[in-house]
Amino acid sequence: MVGTKWSAAPWGTVLTLVTVMAATAAPAAAHGQAPDPARLAQRITLTNSDNGRPVTASLGDDLQVQLTGSHENGLTWSWSAPTSSNSTILRRTTGGTKPNGDPSATFHAEHDGTATITAQRRCRPDSGHLCPLVITPWKVKVEVK
Template sequence: MKTATRLTASLALGMALAATTAAVPGDATAAPHPHQIRAARSVTLTNADDGRTVTVARGDTVTVKLTGIRDQGVRWAWSEPAATAPGVLRRSRGGTSPDGGASAVFRAVGRGTSDVTAYRRCVAAPGHVCPRIVIRWRAAVVVK
């Protein structure tokens, strides 16, 4: 009799679990969102990107990393990159390094186009002479 009671109790429990499982949908999906959500992306520009145009979306990050050059007793050092339209690209940080490099991080905040520019100048070591030239680096950033 004890075996029959245990069997009946086990059977009842199994049926209750099956009923509960059947009441909960197996493949619940979220309703489609009316607007597409896109993750912000990051674009990195380097010395080789001089003259390039890139297109980004609002919220994206544009990082500029320029490398200084040492050659025959002189160092070619970059100025800190700057945006020509801060209402389109807002610089969140930037700076120069002792080796002549420079970097900056910009956030695309408004629609439009902004150039990012930096200038490379010669810094002579003692006993060396620099040519009197300044080299401009420029990239155009279009924010859609």
């Protein structure tokens, strides 16, 4: 390499520069600006038994809600499609309810904060049966960090 001149910086200067760059990049991910690319996103599955349970998720995680309805004594108990109280924090990417009343939904953790995922269980009577006037709520509070 003719005419190329390399300047040797002291190792202490190089290490200080790398440390400063890493320290200034970390707060961006901590404030909901971007997930940590070194961490793999997780899928958190929530079911009927998670009702009332607090959940902690990280940016980029997906939360899969799978609720199960039931049918007994001429009554079908079905769930509404799960929804998020704050779509900026937890954005629903898929969702729906099967004819038997079993809903599913996927929520993506977009930003830091707290949001609640809810659904309601209602009764549908078979012919000749009557339902009690009861609506059962399902709720999970999710903190995204």
